[in-house]
Amino acid sequence: MPANRFNNFTNYGIGIGLRAPHYDHILTRKPVVDWFEIISENFMIGGGRPVHILDQILEQYKVVQHGVSMYFGSAGRPDREHLRRLKALVKRTKTPWLSDHLCWGSVDGTYTHDLLPMPYTFEAARKTAQKISEVRDFLEVPVAVENVSSYAEYHVSEMTEWEFLNEVVEEADCGILLDVNNIYVSSRNHNFDPLTYINSVPADRVAQIHIAGHSKFEKYILDTHDHPVIDPVWKLYERAIERAGHTATLLEWDDSIPSFREVHDEALKANRFLAKTQLKVAV
Amino acid sequence: MNLRSLQKAVARAVMQPLTRNERMRLVRPGGESMRRHAARYIKPNDRLTSFERLEIYNRQYWLRVLGSMAEDFPGLRAILGERRFEDMSRAYLTECPSRSFTLRNLGSRLEGWLRRNPKWIRGKRLLALDMARVEWADIEAFDGEAKPVLCGEELDRASAFRLRLQLQPYVQLLELHYPVDHLVLQVRNDDNGADFASNAVAERGKRLKVRAVAALRPAKIFLVVHRIDFSVYFRRVEREEYRMLTALRAGKSIADAVEMAFKGSSVPEFERGGYVRHCFETWATLGWFCQPHNQAKGSATLKKEGCELSS
Numbered sequence: 285m286p287a288n289r290f291n292n293f294t295n296y297g298i299g300i301g302l303r304a305p306h307y308d309h310i311l312t313r314k315p316v317v318d319w320f321e322i323i324s325e326n327f328m329i330g331g332g333r334p335v336h337i338l339d340q341i342l343e344q345y346k347v348v349q350h351g352v353s354m355y356f357g358s359a360g361r362p363d364r365e366h367l368r369r370l371k372a373l374v375k376r377t378k379t380p381w382l383s384d385h386l387c388w389g390s391v392d393g394t395y396t397h398d399l400l401p402m403p404y405t406f407e408a409a410r411k412t413a414q415k416i417s418e419v420r421d422f423l424e425v426p427v428a429v430e431n432v433s434s435y436a437e438y439h440v441s442e443m444t445e446w447e448f449l450n451e452v453v454e455e456a457d458c459g460i461l462l463d464v465n466n467i468y469v470s471s472r473n474h475n476f477d478p479l480t481y482i483n484s485v486p487a488d489r490v491a492q493i494h495i496a497g498h499s500k501f502e503k504y505i506l507d508t509h510d511h512p513v514i515d516p517v518w519k520l521y522e523r524a525i526e527r528a529g530h531t532a533t534l535l536e537w538d539d540s541i542p543s544f545r546e547v548h549d550e551a552l553k554a555n556r557f558l559a560k561t562q563l564k565v566a567v
Numbered sequence: 568m569n570l571r572s573l574q575k576a577v578a579r580a581v582m583q584p585l586t587r588n589e590r591m592r593l594v595r596p597g598g599e600s601m602r603r604h605a606a607r608y609i610k611p612n613d614r615l616t617s618f619e620r621l622e623i624y625n626r627q628y629w630l631r632v633l634g635s636m637a638e639d640f641p642g643l644r645a646i647l648g649e650r651r652f653e654d655m656s657r658a659y660l661t662e663c664p665s666r667s668f669t670l671r672n673l674g675s676r677l678e679g680w681l682r683r684n685p686k687w688i689r690g691k692r693l694l695a696l697d698m699a700r701v702e703w704a705d706i707e708a709f710d711g712e713a714k715p716v717l718c719g720e721e722l723d724r725a726s727a728f729r730l731r732l733q734l735q736p737y738v739q740l741l742e743l744h745y746p747v748d749h750l751v752l753q754v755r756n757d758d759n760g761a762d763f764a765s766n767a768v769a770e771r772g773k774r775l776k777v778r779a780v781a782a783l784r785p786a787k788i789f790l791v792v793h794r795i796d797f798s799v800y801f802r803r804v805e806r807e808e809y810r811m812l813t814a815l816r817a818g819k820s821i822a823d824a825v826e827m828a829f830k831g832s833s834v835p836e837f838e839r840g841g842y843v844r845h846c847f848e849t850w851a852t853l854g855w856f857c858q859p860h861n862q863a864k865g866s867a868t869l870k871k872e873g874c875e876l877s878s
Contacts, residue, residue: 325668329671329711330710330711330712330713331712332710332711332713332794332797335710336797353668353669359571363668366668388574391571391575393666394582394664394666395664395665395667396578396581396628396665397628397632398581398624398628398631400574400578400581407570408570435623435624436610436617436620436624437612437620438608438609439608440568475612503614503619504614504615504623
């Protein structure tokens with residue numbers, strides 16, 4: 285199950301996000317890492333140091349692209365220049381699959397640079413699925429959509445978030461990047477049971493899993509990616525891989541970034557749960 | 568309400584400027600209550616009102632874009648001071664929100680906007696404009712496109728005064744009223760070296776920047792912002808060099824560029840041949856020339872206009 289058509293039948297292990305403070309460590313020490321996830325937009329540029337670093341990383345490591353501004357859920361058509369640059373990067377990295385968020389963030393060419401939550405309506409699901417299909421066909425690589433963390437819900441919503449996710453991925457026939465931290469954050473912000481969400485996701489579409497830390501405020505939780513993963517999120521992760529199998533897993537750490545070793549060690553904690561899953565499969 | 572209408576309404580609210588104490592405004596530009604507006608779209612929960620939930624996104628938006636501006640324009644920040652820079656950034660981003668999928672391009676329209684809105688740089692107009700240009704050029708030079716380099720051998724083979732040379736897209740040419748290149752480096756050094764665990768040291772860094780800005784005197788300079796081995800460098804050039812480079816960038820032939828460079832020049836005529844040769848050798852060494860489009864695709868000949876000139 286983990287190697288499926290949505291991750292191009294790969295069987296990646298535990299990866300971490302490629303971040304600038306770790307470049308030197310990675311290139312000089314060459315640590316053993318299953319794979320790196322890159323933020324596509326950071327490398328959709330003309331040249332210079334970022335592209336040079338990426339080329340060096342590509343010589344030694346497996347890389348998967350993760351985007352933050354395709355905005356599958358925005359009402360407008362995909363930006364052609366964005367797609368052209370993204371395709372060039374796909375060719376460069378040979379990413380086996382590509383992910384971006386199930387959200388919106390731009391209107392009529394103006395960008396908020398945020399991952400804004402979708403209204404969970406049938407109209408939105410249909411339009412989002414169309415856009416995912418269009419992007420996937422243009423890029424010629426499997427696409428997985430990631431559930432975002434959110435702090436607001438709309439009156440117009442006609443279904444739950446997980447029903448919306450299922451509606452979109454079935455319609456678009458695409459994969460899921462299941463972010464278990466985002467499910468946890470949203471469950472606390474919107475008062476739902478995160479296990480209900482995890483149990484409702486079509487496991488055979490899960491191409492990849494994200495884990496991360498967050499920040500707790502008095503009245504809400506913010507998805508800040510600046511802390512270790514907390515136990516309740518590991519529990520959700522355990523359940524997710526129990527359903528989806530030994531899936532490519534990535535730790536996101538984007539702010540107050542500690543040493544490479546600390547980030548990697550945190551990611552490798554996932555092995556505790558992956559090992560259990562493998563044992564169960566063996567039994 | 569359809570998807571586009573909802574997204575337009577929410578995006579407008581999210582991108583509306585915050586109040587001075589970084590809260591969402593209570594009134595929309597049209598006069599409508601923001602609480603009522605938020606309640607129309609956003610569900611409240613047991614802890615937060617619709618307004619408060621929307622406010623989270625409103626604050627996140629401004630935190631992100633203002634942070635990006637501050638990071639990209641530390642020199643302009645030093646010139647204007649923290650408060651004025653932030654006010655200016657808010658006004659700029661309100662009028663010129665991002666039109667690109669990447670935050671990298673957030674400041675791309677800043678210079679033009681400042682020219683149209685000089686009140687934000689009153690008293691420091693030329694200095695601030697120079698700094699905005701240098702800092703944007705720095706971004707372009709850092710990760711701008713690099714085409715295949717035209718090597719010296721190919722240049723020798725061409726030996727054509729009518730040859731049109733192309734400059735690397737990442738090479739940025741600036742004519743400035745102030746020597747802001749030094750100021751940029753000083754501001755960055757101060758930022759990098761500051762120990763912000765100590766308020767006293769941070770305060771000292773701030774004072775140093777203020778002094779550096781105050782000490783800067785006008786002096787026309789010609790600057791090329793370029794990169795070597797993936798690091799950005801500022802290289803001051805002479806007026807004649809600058810003129811040649813801008814002419815080449817504009818698509819002029821070498822002959823025309825040379826002619827334009829020495830109009831009103833104090834360089835004696837007998838020295839000009841050597842001067843030009845030295846310039847071109849230096850620029851070629853720095854990799855500033857790139858192959859024309861057809862050459863980059865593998866053609867063995869350089870694009871020339873008309874017949875070759877004999878030397």
